[in-house]
Amino acid sequence: TLCPAFLPGEPNPALLATPFENITSQPEDDNLTNIQEYDVVIIGGGTAGCVLASRLSENPNLQVLLIEAGKSDLAILNSRIPACHSRLIASAVDYNLKTVPETNMHNREIRWPQGKILGGCSSINALVYHRGAAADYDEWAEKYGAHGWAWKDLEPYFRKAENFTPSSNWPIDKKGHGRDGPWQISYPSYTSSILPPFISGCNSIGIPIVPDINHGQTGMIGVTRVQTFIDSDGRRSSAATAYLTEDVCRRKNLKISVGMTVTRIITHTAADGKPVARGVELASGPHVPIRYRVKATRDIIVACGAVHTPQLLKLSGIGSESELTRHDIKVVKDLPGVGANLQDHLFIPLTVNSIKGTGVGYTRKPRVPLKWFIRWLLHGSGMLGSNLIQVAAWLRSYDDPEMANKIEDLTSSPYEPDIEIITVVSSARNIGQTRATNHLTDYWSLLQILLRPSSIGSIAVADNNPFTPPVICANYFNTEHDPFKKSCDIVKSSGAFVSWELPKRADELSDDEILEYLKDSANTCYHPCGTAKIGAEDDGGVVDTSLSVYGVPHLRVCDASVMPRIISGHTCAPIIAIAEKLADMLKGEYGTTDKRN
Numbered sequence: 360t361l362c363p364a365f366l367p368g369e370p371n372p373a374l375l376a377t378p379f380e381n382i383t384s385q386p387e388d389d390n391l392t393n394i395q396e397y398d399v400v401i402i403g404g405g406t407a408g409c410v411l412a413s414r415l416s417e418n419p420n421l422q423v424l425l426i427e428a429g430k431s432d433l434a435i436l437n438s439r440i441p442a443c444h445s446r447l448i449a450s451a452v453d454y455n456l457k458t459v460p461e462t463n464m465h466n467r468e469i470r471w472p473q474g475k476i477l478g479g480c481s482s483i484n485a486l487v488y489h490r491g492a493a494a495d496y497d498e499w500a501e502k503y504g505a506h507g508w509a510w511k512d513l514e515p516y517f518r519k520a521e522n523f524t525p526s527s528n529w530p531i532d533k534k535g536h537g538r539d540g541p542w543q544i545s546y547p548s549y550t551s552s553i554l555p556p557f558i559s560g561c562n563s564i565g566i567p568i569v570p571d572i573n574h575g576q577t578g579m580i581g582v583t584r585v586q587t588f589i590d591s592d593g594r595r596s597s598a599a600t601a602y603l604t605e606d607v608c609r610r611k612n613l614k615i616s617v618g619m620t621v622t623r624i625i626t627h628t629a630a631d632g633k634p635v636a637r638g639v640e641l642a643s644g645p646h647v648p649i650r651y652r653v654k655a656t657r658d659i660i661v662a663c664g665a666v667h668t669p670q671l672l673k674l675s676g677i678g679s680e681s682e683l684t685r686h687d688i689k690v691v692k693d694l695p696g697v698g699a700n701l702q703d704h705l706f707i708p709l710t711v712n713s714i715k716g717t718g719v720g721y722t723r724k725p726r727v728p729l730k731w732f733i734r735w736l737l738h739g740s741g742m743l744g745s746n747l748i749q750v751a752a753w754l755r756s757y758d759d760p761e762m763a764n765k766i767e768d769l770t771s772s773p774y775e776p777d778i779e780i781i782t783v784v785s786s787a788r789n790i791g792q793t794r795a796t797n798h799l800t801d802y803w804s805l806l807q808i809l810l811r812p813s814s815i816g817s818i819a820v821a822d823n824n825p826f827t828p829p830v831i832c833a834n835y836f837n838t839e840h841d842p843f844k845k846s847c848d849i850v851k852s853s854g855a856f857v858s859w860e861l862p863k864r865a866d867e868l869s870d871d872e873i874l875e876y877l878k879d880s881a882n883t884c885y886h887p888c889g890t891a892k893i894g895a896e897d898d899g900g901v902v903d904t905s906l907s908v909y910g911v912p913h914l915r916v917c918d919a920s921v922m923p924r925i926i927s928g929h930t931c932a933p934i935i936a937i938a939e940k941l942a943d944m945l946k947g948e949y950g951t952t953d954k955r956n
């Protein structure tokens with residue numbers, strides 16, 4: 360763990376791609392003759408990209424290249440230690456992006472972490488394993504035209520990905536889970552002192568205890584212990600560690616390029632005058648004069664995540680004509696849906712002081728005590744082997760008659776939630792910014808996550824330079840939801856509550872004061888999606904149901920961008936299932952068609 364003998368990925372691009380000097384990166388200069396070629400080129404070795412590379416290269420006749428801008432997650436200790444996930448935010452493996460000043464949030468620029476590392480966000484995220492409500496996927500198919508992506512279509516792929524290890528102290532019916540997949544799912548052995556009072560607080564106000572929220576049951580409502588992607592050695596099971604094992608990386612037909620950014624997708628004009636995706640161009644950094652190119656004889660799959668996928672498509676001439684022209688990018692395909700339909704979850708922090716012995720402040724010591732580290736290193740156990748998000752409750756605010764009159768029901772079915780409440784072990788206002796100020800205090804933080812926002816934002820390009828960060832406008836908060844009071848009820852009923860810390864007088868605030876507090880303190884819950892959605896082209900769709908980009912044959916997208924509507928939960932597991940399904944679809948397709956030339 361400390362000094363891994365094996366690190367996936369080839370850092371020298373000259374061994375995998377053909378170098379070009381002094382090219383302009385303009386479509387006129389799109390020479391692809393006599394260059395290194397592969398059957399499939401996957402751009403972005405993140406959550407979806409690792410799954411695709413691993414599954415597609417199971418066919419030894421298929422030459423696969425995976426290109427990742429970051430380096431291996433095995434070399435980043437904080438990525439391996441589950442409890443250290445928040446230390447990865449604003450670190451060298453984060454793109455360190457932020458939104459534009461959000462007008463409905465007191466003009467705050469919200470920090471948006473995105474993993475620049477093999478495994479992508481699955482290597483830096485909070486390790487919560489959650490599938491979302493079955494009705495969310497049925498809604499994709501029925502309401503948004505994503506036929507073939509309903510719950511019944513995706514459920515087998517959730518199982519295929521998973522190797523679930525049950526826990527003796529939280530028994531569930533294992534039938535709903537997979538046992539043979541590469542992704543390690545478990546309950547961490549360590550449980551914090553927050554668990555019993557949170558569950559009893561929920562129970563006292565009528566929230567049922569549900570053994571397993573990931574069962575695909577109708578009505579994903581209740582409080583439960585959180586399942587995580589942590590393996591039996593207490594290490595993070597990212598998409599990279601799960602899918603790009605040493606055996607997989609030794610396959611002769613799989614090449615993995617690390618530390619290289621794809622700067623554009625090269626399209627050629629076919630005999631019918633239409634564009635066809637043929638190759639990609641990559642570079643190690645903004646000031647390096649050498650670019651590299653590879654050709655794809657079958658497909659190019661963009662898996663750069665919901666922020667960078669639309670950016671790359673636009674830099675390659677695929678996007679709204681007016682935006683591309685404004686930035687001097689030659690239009691390949693006018694596709695206004697690219698970068699539109701951005702959706703995200705917001706969380707609202709609530710921090711309370713709790714009775715002595717029930718708080719979690721001790722977990723936030725600025726320096727991890729050596730004995731904790733040794734315990735984790737040798738046995739994978741103790742506090743460091745846990746993601747420290749231990750319990751969560753999913754609720755419907757509409758069932759409260761007072762709320763039902765105030766807000767529109769945006770859930771995917773009358774039985775599914777619009778709110779999730781999780782516990783975290785920090786002063787929630789500080790997440791991603793500074794360490795908790797007083798690590799000795801007994802406190803809890805609860806995050807209320809708004810699961811069904813109607814706010815729609817966008818990803819735009821700032822200019823035509825692939826190394827300029829994209830312009831993120833989340834456009835938060837054009838809906839009123841009020842999960843806040845429910846959290847106050849939970850903590851007051853928990854038997855461990857002492858006083859309000861943030862905000863003070865939390866349960867006495869008027870609606871207007873709560874709204875002001877939300878604008879001041881709400882934060883991204885790190886689930887951006889929808890920016891290259893499945894759907895009809897005239898309805899803003901970017902890809903069809905085979906995840907092929909409209910009007911550009913042999914170009915596909917597979918990542919959080921393709922979700923037509925944000926789900927009522929965490930996004931990592933659904934993306935892994937989507938990638939598993941696309942890999943299966945492509946294996947079937949490639950098995951029966953002739954190689955493209």
Ligand SMILES: Cc1cc2nc3c(=O)[nH]c(=O)nc-3n(C[C@H](O)[C@H](O)[C@H](O)COP(=O)(O)OP(=O)(O)OC[C@H]3O[C@@H](n4cnc5c(N)ncnc54)[C@H](O)[C@@H]3O)c2cc1C
Pocket residue numbers: 402403404405406407408426427428429448472473474475476477478479480481483484485486487488489619620621622662663664665667668671884885886887917918919920929930931932934
């Ligand atoms: C801090 C944080 C906490 C989260 N917590 C959870 C959680 O607990 N549970 C959960 O389910 N979800 C969580 N999420 C969300 C979840 O992790 C993401 O939705 C999901 O992993 C995104 O997968 P993806 O494949 O779409 O993109 P990513 O995993 O981000 O992969 C994109 C990859 O593409 C690479 N890339 C981008 N542009 C280029 C380019 N031009 N050339 C080459 N490579 C490129 C990136 O470096 C990256 O590796 C969290 C996210 C964050 C950021």
